[in-house]
Amino acid sequence: MREIPVEAVPLAPYAAALGEERLAAVRADAALTARALRGRTVWNVNSTAGGGGVAELLHALLPLARALGVDARWLVIDGDEEFWATTKRLCTRLYGEPADDGALGPAELAHYRRVTAQNARGLAGFVRPGDVVVVHEAHPAGLVEEAGRLGATVVWRRHTARDEPNEHTREGWAFLRRFVERADATVFLTGSARQDWAPRPHVIPPSIDPCSPKNFELDGGQVVAVLRASGLLSGGGGPVEVAPPLGGPVTVGREVVAVREGGPPDPATPLVVQVSRWDELKDMSGVLRAFLASGGHGAELVLAGADVTGVSDDPDAARFFELCRVEWAALPVEQRRRVHLVCLPMDDLRENAVVVNALQRHAAVVVQKSLAEGFGLTATEAMWKGRPLLASAVGGLREQVVHGESGLLLEDPRDVAGAARLLGDLLSDPALARRLGEGARRRVSERYLPDRHLGDWGRLVRAAVSAEVV
Numbered sequence: 001m002r003e004i005p006v007e008a009v010p011l012a013p014y015a016a017a018l019g020e021e022r023l024a025a026v027r028a029d030a031a032l033t034a035r036a037l038r039g040r041t042v043w044n045v046n047s048t049a050g051g052g053g054v055a056e057l058l059h060a061l062l063p064l065a066r067a068l069g070v071d072a073r074w075l076v077i078d079g080d081e082e083f084w085a086t087t088k089r090l091c092t093r094l095y096g097e098p099a100d101d102g103a104l105g106p107a108e109l110a111h112y113r114r115v116t117a118q119n120a121r122g123l124a125g126f127v128r129p130g131d132v133v134v135v136h137e138a139h140p141a142g143l144v145e146e147a148g149r150l151g152a153t154v155v156w157r158r159h160t161a162r163d164e165p166n167e168h169t170r171e172g173w174a175f176l177r178r179f180v181e182r183a184d185a186t187v188f189l190t191g192s193a194r195q196d197w198a199p200r201p202h203v204i205p206p207s208i209d210p211c212s213p214k215n216f217e218l219d220g221g222q223v224v225a226v227l228r229a230s231g232l233l234s235g236g237g238g239p240v241e242v243a244p245p246l247g248g249p250v251t252v253g254r255e256v257v258a259v260r261e262g263g264p265p266d267p268a269t270p271l272v273v274q275v276s277r278w279d280e281l282k283d284m285s286g287v288l289r290a291f292l293a294s295g296g297h298g299a300e301l302v303l304a305g306a307d308v309t310g311v312s313d314d315p316d317a318a319r320f321f322e323l324c325r326v327e328w329a330a331l332p333v334e335q336r337r338r339v340h341l342v343c344l345p346m347d348d349l350r351e352n353a354v355v356v357n358a359l360q361r362h363a364a365v366v367v368q369k370s371l372a373e374g375f376g377l378t379a380t381e382a383m384w385k386g387r388p389l390l391a392s393a394v395g396g397l398r399e400q401v402v403h404g405e406s407g408l409l410l411e412d413p414r415d416v417a418g419a420a421r422l423l424g425d426l427l428s429d430p431a432l433a434r435r436l437g438e439g440a441r442r443r444v445s446e447r448y449l450p451d452r453h454l455g456d457w458g459r460l461v462r463a464a465v466s467a468e469v470v
Contacts, residue, residue: 001122004049004058004074008067009211013245017210018451026451030068033458036465042072042132043152045123047087047139049076050349051306052277053206053377054136054159059349060209061457063246064450070458075126077140083115087139088316093172094138095281095372096162099316104175116142127152132464134187138172141179148182153464156183159206160374163192163394185464189375190396202460205396207453208380208444213244214353215384218361224267226358231255232302232342233362234264242354250350257307257343259325261336270299270364272423275356275378278305278321281371285327286416290369292335293420297427299364304342304356361385365426365433371413373397380448383407383440388426388433390419400448406439 015023044062046054058074065072079087086108092099102108123143127133129151135144136157147154156179162169177197180186185200194201208215218226225240227233229252239253258264265271272291276282284303291301308318321343328341344352356378360366366382368391375396382389383406391397392413401407408422426433 001075001077001119001126003126004076006062006066006072006074009063009246011067013211014064014450016245018449022451026454027068029455029458030065030070033461034069034071036462037071037132038465040071040130040132040465041128042070042134042461043075043127043147044072044134044136045075045077045140045143045147046136047077047079049074050346053375056214056377057159057206058136060207060212061450061453064209065454068454070461073126075123077115077119077143078122079115079139082111086112090138090172090175091160092281093168094162094176095160096164096166096169097281097372098168099280104171109175112142116140116146119143120146123147124150130465132461135183138176141176144179145182148184153185154183155185155187155460155464156180157187157204158193158374159189160372160395162372163398185460187460190399192398193374193395202456204453204456204460205399205448206375206377206380207448207450208377208384209450210384211245212353213247213250213350214357215381216244216246216357218242218354218358223358223361226252226354227267227362229253230344230355230358231258232264232340232355232359233267235267236264244350244354247350250348250354252351252354254345254347254351256304256345256355259328259341260339261333265300265302265340267362270297270427271302271359271362272296272299272365272367272427273302273304273359273363274367274369275304275359275382276368276370278308278317278324280316280320281373283369283371283413284320284324286371286414286419287367287369288324288327288339289416290367290419290423291339292331293416294424294427295420296338297424299338299427301339302342302359302363303340304344304359306352307343307346356381357385360387363387365390365423367419367423368392368397369410369413369419370394370397376400379407380444384444384448386437386441388436389440390422390426400443402439402443405436406443407436 133147133152186198228236229240368379373395389407393409403409
């Protein structure tokens, strides 16, 4: 187990992004939380410092919390190949999918406990009585009991979900419930994801950081320059530097690893984009089929995910990328020319974030055709950038997107023909796309920015340290 350093950020950029009135309100709320903590620490524990929604949320929220006077810190667990394979299987089954044919039986449970015990010894070096420990997701859930033994108040947070239970979710919860039940409180992203048996369940949707490298404003010239420098658009002219409001300048110069027929798209070519993990549940292959079935309307498709060697807690990413590549390779050459499979370098997470920012801003349409989804941060990011969004009506996406107002929802996430029709509507009707993009930006501004998110957590933490978690 190791601590990830978290430095406070300057607040001036948030005044510009949120407005002075909203920043003043979140300052006042954070002051109440800091007083309630009385010098105690809020520890966040997860499985990786880079890649995936949990790490993105922590990178965004914790520096802001520290700037507002709350002692929020971050710990990452260690594991071996067998542990990561088990936790990947566990998370996928909680999503309602089988993942692989591996078991979640006594042997897997015993190894999970062994790795948890090793991490528990590390936890004892950080946590003190009275602290609050927020355990994120399934990977470190075994630490809930140990954190309680150390005298902490423990909150377990579930970041992923499935709307309807099935045999796979029941198997996943049977494995995990024995650990989660020992928490003092639980947090879910949506009401539909909440478990009846969960201790003191709360619903706290996530947020995005408008000042981060992934979400700060880029003008059209910067967008094209970044995408050219990374090899996502043609006409590259070497590295380019941009200056997010936080953390200093970022140089973009590492080229993506792209599977394509020919060169990158011209900047004038409309792009349909999905940015997500290489994961069965993100249904990259389904997006490919829907795009081709739509006729494309002169656009090209970019399926973009993290470099498959760059996410330590996802051992299946390379396998799902390869499945997608094989399907692409079987297409006729004219169709292959219109589809780009892209692995984004993870060597520098801020550079990676700027590239995603530019790619989402350049997209004519952003797709999030997940088969199951806890919330969908990449969808929120695209909505903040005013992009028209086509998303599956699953999990938190049903709450993020109001169909016909802030995007279009696909009722059956496996309906390729339906997705093709909706995609065709967005590509062929610029007025519709513009109206939905404007509605998307408004919805994120109202609901999914960090002042609301920190306020929700502040109320929970204050109740927890007062022994009044409700």
